[in-house]
Amino acid sequence: xxxxxxxxxxxxxxxxxxxxxxxxxxxxxxxxxxxxxxxxxxxxxxxxxxxxxxxxxxxxxxxxxxxxxxxxxxxxxxxxxxxxxxxxxxxxxxxxxxxxxxxxxxxxxxxxxxxxxxxxxxxxxxxxxxxxxxxxxxxxxxxxxxxxxxxxxxxxxxxxxxxxxxxxxxxxxxxxxxxxxxxxxxxxxxxxxxxxxxxxxxxxxxxxxxxxxxxxxxxxxxxxxxxxxxxxxxxxxxxxxxxxxxxxxxxxxxxxxxxxxxxxxxxxxxxxxxxxxxxxxxxxxxxxxxxxxxxxxxxxxxxxxxxxxxxxxxxxxxxxxxxxxxxxxxxxxxxxxxxxxxxxxxxxxxxxxxxxxxxxxxxxxxxxxxxxxxxxxxxxxxxxxxxxxxxxxxx
Amino acid sequence: xxxxxxxxxxxxxxxxxxxxxxxxxxxxxxxxxxxxxxxxxxxxxxxxxxxxxxxxxxxxxxxxxxxxxxxxxxxxxxxxxxxxxxxxxxxxxxxxxxxxxxxxxxxxxxxxxxxxxxxxxxxxxxxxxxxxxxxxxxxx
Numbered sequence: 001x002x003x004x005x006x007x008x009x010x011x012x013x014x015x016x017x018x019x020x021x022x023x024x025x026x027x028x029x030x031x032x033x034x035x036x037x038x039x040x041x042x043x044x045x046x047x048x049x050x051x052x053x054x055x056x057x058x059x060x061x062x063x064x065x066x067x068x069x070x071x072x073x074x075x076x077x078x079x080x081x082x083x084x085x086x087x088x089x090x091x092x093x094x095x096x097x098x099x100x101x102x103x104x105x106x107x108x109x110x111x112x113x114x115x116x117x118x119x120x121x122x123x124x125x126x127x128x129x130x131x132x133x134x135x136x137x138x139x140x141x142x143x144x145x146x147x148x149x150x151x152x153x154x155x156x157x158x159x160x161x162x163x164x165x166x167x168x169x170x171x172x173x174x175x176x177x178x179x180x181x182x183x184x185x186x187x188x189x190x191x192x193x194x195x196x197x198x199x200x201x202x203x204x205x206x207x208x209x210x211x212x213x214x215x216x217x218x219x220x221x222x223x224x225x226x227x228x229x230x231x232x233x234x235x236x237x238x239x240x241x242x243x244x245x246x247x248x249x250x251x252x253x254x255x256x257x258x259x260x261x262x263x264x265x266x267x268x269x270x271x272x273x274x275x276x277x278x279x280x281x282x283x284x285x286x287x288x289x290x291x292x293x294x295x296x297x298x299x300x301x302x303x304x305x306x307x308x309x310x311x312x313x314x315x316x317x318x319x320x321x322x323x324x325x326x327x328x329x330x331x332x333x334x335x336x337x338x339x340x341x342x343x344x345x346x347x348x349x350x351x352x353x354x355x356x357x358x359x360x361x362x363x364x365x366x367x368x369x370x371x372x373x374x375x376x377x378x379x380x381x382x383x384x385x386x387x388x389x390x391x392x393x394x395x
Numbered sequence: 396x397x398x399x400x401x402x403x404x405x406x407x408x409x410x411x412x413x414x415x416x417x418x419x420x421x422x423x424x425x426x427x428x429x430x431x432x433x434x435x436x437x438x439x440x441x442x443x444x445x446x447x448x449x450x451x452x453x454x455x456x457x458x459x460x461x462x463x464x465x466x467x468x469x470x471x472x473x474x475x476x477x478x479x480x481x482x483x484x485x486x487x488x489x490x491x492x493x494x495x496x497x498x499x500x501x502x503x504x505x506x507x508x509x510x511x512x513x514x515x516x517x518x519x520x521x522x523x524x525x526x527x528x529x530x531x532x533x534x535x
Binding site: 104105106107110111113114115117118119120121122123124148149152153155156 | 440441442443445446448449476480483484486487488489490526527528
C-alpha cells in the first residue's frame with residue numbers, strides 16, 4: 001500500500017493529524033527524544049501528510065514509538081498519536097508483514113500467537129498455592145494474563161510476576177471474594193494489538209470471549225493495566241455481543257476499602273511511584289493508587305520529578321524496539337527515583353515491574369541502585385487487615 | 396510417521412560430527428527429521444525454540460556438546476537453562492514439555508546419535524501433532 005492511499009488518509013483524518021500546528025511540544029515531551037534519539041512525532045505527521053514517499057523515515061518512526069502517550073497529553077490540538085501509531089502498525093503489518101523489531105527475539109509474541117490455536121488446553125495453574133481460595137462456579141474471574149509465562153521466561157531477571165497474581169487473589173479473598181481462575185484463558189492480546197497483528201489479537205479476544213461465556217464469567221478482575229485496556233476497551237470491538245464487565249483490581253480494592261472497617265499495618269519506608277502509561281494516561285487512573293498508598297501508615301511517598309500526566313515510560317511497550325535509547329530512558333527514570341531518597345519503586349503494572357527490574361539488575365553497571373521494585377498489589381496484600389473491633393461480614 | 400515434523404537444532408561441533416558421520420556411513424535418519432545447524436547451542440535462545448513450535452514443529456530435539464567440550468565456554472549450560480525454561484512454557488501452553496528434549500554427544504558417538512533421533516521421532520509419532528495447530532501449512 002502506498003502511504004498516500006485512502007485508508008491512510010482516513011487514519012490521518014480520524015486521528016486529527018491535520019490539526020497538528022507543528023508546535024513541537026510532542027518532540028519535547030517524547031522520552032525517546034529526551035534520551036537523545038532524534039525522534040519527532042510532529043515530523044512524522046508532517047512527513048506522512050506532505051512527503052509520503054519517504055517510506056524509510058515514516059516506517060522507522062512508526063515502529064520506534066513507545067506508545068506511552070506523553071506527546072498526546074501535551075498536544076494542544078488533541079492529535080490522537082497513540083491511536084495513529086496503533087492503526088498504522090496494523091496497516092504495515094498486514095500490507096508488508098512488518099512487525100517492528102521485537103524484543104527478546106519475538107519469544108513473547110510467539111507464545112501469544114501459539115495461544116490462538118483453538119484446540120490448545122493450557123496447563124498454567126500450578127502457581128495457585130493452597131492458601132488461595134478459588135471457586136470454579138464464581139461469576140467473577142481473576143485474569144492472571146501472562147504472569148505464569150513471564151515468571152518462567154524472565155527467571156534470569158529474578159522478577160517475581162506471580163507474586164502479583166498470588167497477592168491479587170489474597171486481596172480478593174480478604175475482601176470476601178472467591179474468584180475463579182481460568183485454566184484456559186488466553187493472553188489479552190495487548191502486545192499483538194500494539195504490534196500491528198490485529199488478526200491474532202482478534203483471535204485471542206474471541207477465544208477469551210468464548211471461554212468467559214462457557215465458564216459463566218460475568219466479571220473479569222485484572223491487576224494488569226494492559227489486560228485492563230485490551231479486555232476493557234478493545235475486546236468488544238472484535239467480539240460483538242460481549243457484555244463483559246472488566247474491573248481493575250485496584251479500583252475494586254479502593255471501593256471496598258472506602259466502605260470502612262479495613263486498615264493497613266504500618267510500613268515505615270520511603271517509596272516512589274511509577275505511573276504505568278496504560279493505567280495513567282490511557283485509563284485516567286493517577287489518584288487511586290496514591291490514595292491507597294496513603295492509607296498505609298508510615299509509608300512515605302515521594303514523587304519523582306516527572307509524575308502523573310508527565311510520567312516517563314518504563315522504557316518499553318509491547319516488547320517492541322528495546323534499544324540503547326530505551327535503556328537511557330530507564331536509567332534516567334531510575335535516577336529520578338533515586339533522587340527521591342526512596343528505597344522502593346512501586347508500580348501497578350507487571351510490564352513496568354519487568355522493565356524496571358531489568359534496568360536495576362544490569363550486570364554491566366558497576367554501582368548498585370539501592371532500589372527495589374515492588375508491585376502495589378503486593379504492598380497492599382501484605383499489609384491489609386481488619387481494623388481492631390471489625391470482623392468480616394459473612395453472607 | 397509422516398504427519399509429524401521433527402526439528403533437530405545441532406551444535407556445529409560434536410553433534411554435527413555425529414550427523415555427518417552417520418550420513419557418510421549411509422545410516423538412515425527418519426524422513427520427517429530436519430536439522431538446523433548452529434555454531435553453538437549457547438547462541439540460540441528461548442525465542443528460537445518457541446518459534447519452531449509456532450511454525451509447525453511437533454517435536455524439537457536440542458543436540459549439544461558435553462559441557463566440558465564446548466569450544467566457546469558456557470554454550471551447553473546456556474542450552475540447559477533455555478531448554479528447561481521453554482519446557483515449562485510448553486507445559487503451560489498445553490503443548491507438553493515432552494515435545495522438547497536435549498541430548499549431549501561426543502564427536503565419535505555416531506551410532507548413539509542415530510538411535511536417539513529414531514527414538515525421539517518414535518515418541519513424537521506416538522504423541523501425534525502439536526496441539527498448537529499452527530496456521531502454517533504442513534509438508535506432507
